[in-house]
């Protein structure tokens with residue numbers, strides 16, 4: 460029985476399993492694995508992950524996206540060029556002192572420059588109020604999203620979306636159906652309901668969501 | 675017409691030939707988009723990042739010196755912008771929407787059973803997303819973009835040895851994440 464004298468090979472194992480090492484390295488690693496239990500065990504811990512990763516479907520994006528990329532880039536570059544005069548030194552010399560003076564003036568007067576909504580769970584609030592129509596569609600399962608769902612062929616994506624929708628809808632539904640809200644909720648129109656919420660109602664949902672995170 | 679090398683395109687661009695810039699964009703837009711997309715895990719973010727990379731490139735290439743490959747520079751900016759995006763997003767949404775909605779999946783509710791088996795691929799994607807920055811970048815560039823360690827080393831300015839270790843630990847962590855998820859689910 461031989462004693463292991465060659466270097467351990469853990470950091471080469473992913474490439475080895477992937478088949479992306481050259482013949483000489485392959486031979487060396489194989490020989491080492493034959494004699495080293497420790498590296499064999501390391502290999503066993505990652506072998507299934509490597510093959511699972513390999514089996515993952517490739518993500519795709521429509522080719523039309525790349526076709527439109529360059530024209531949009533030139534639009535942005537053009538816009539950038541047009542904006543430039545704003546930053547010429549003379550403009551800065553004038554604007555900076557003036558703006559500073561205005562800011563200091565208001566600070567001294569103790570006038571709040573930005574009106575701030577007091578209290579109200581500031582970390583969670585944006586979650587609700589800043590949801591884009593797309594987010595709302597995704598989470599709440601609007602008709603728009605229904606179409607997207609029908610089109611997706613990836614069962615993983617489908618299941619995850621359905622799960623999110625179901626859970627999200629349930630949280631919001633529970634919150635809305637609270638007696639204090641006096642709101643009746645149409646099962647199929649969460650998006651419409653979300654969009655029509657007033658500030659107090661949004662806050663109410665936030666409270667509910669917060670309770671859940673604490674639990 | 676034979677294909678010009680990257681540095682030849684840069685030279686022509688520096689001499690005022692705009693079409694050379696377009697050629698570089700076409701050559702790298704997909705690679706850059708996919709690196710950003712895999713790190714940021716979001717199409718719109720990846721699109722913004724890819725656009726920003728080339729907007730930066732447009733001015734930077736004017737004084738680009740040929741002592742490193744153009745794509746090295748492009749990929750490095752892409753990785754950095756993408757990691758910045760992930761950081762900002764994390765900070766902004768430290769209560770992630772998922773955190774609320776997965777709390778619901780605690781049993782009893784029968785409709786939840788439909789979703790019980792969260793698909794394996796989804797789990798793998800989640801696992802990739804939770805990797806620490808260095809491991810994530812090494813994993814994406816090596817495993818998904820299939821760059822060599824030498825190339826990645828130039829891009830990330832990390833030693834080859836360090837990268838190999840990052841790569842191995844990344845795969846190991848992905849496996850652990852998936853196993854843990856399966857265990858918690860079956861309890």
Ligand SMILES: [Zn+2]
Pocket residue numbers: 466467468491495496497498499
């Ligand atoms: Zn060994």
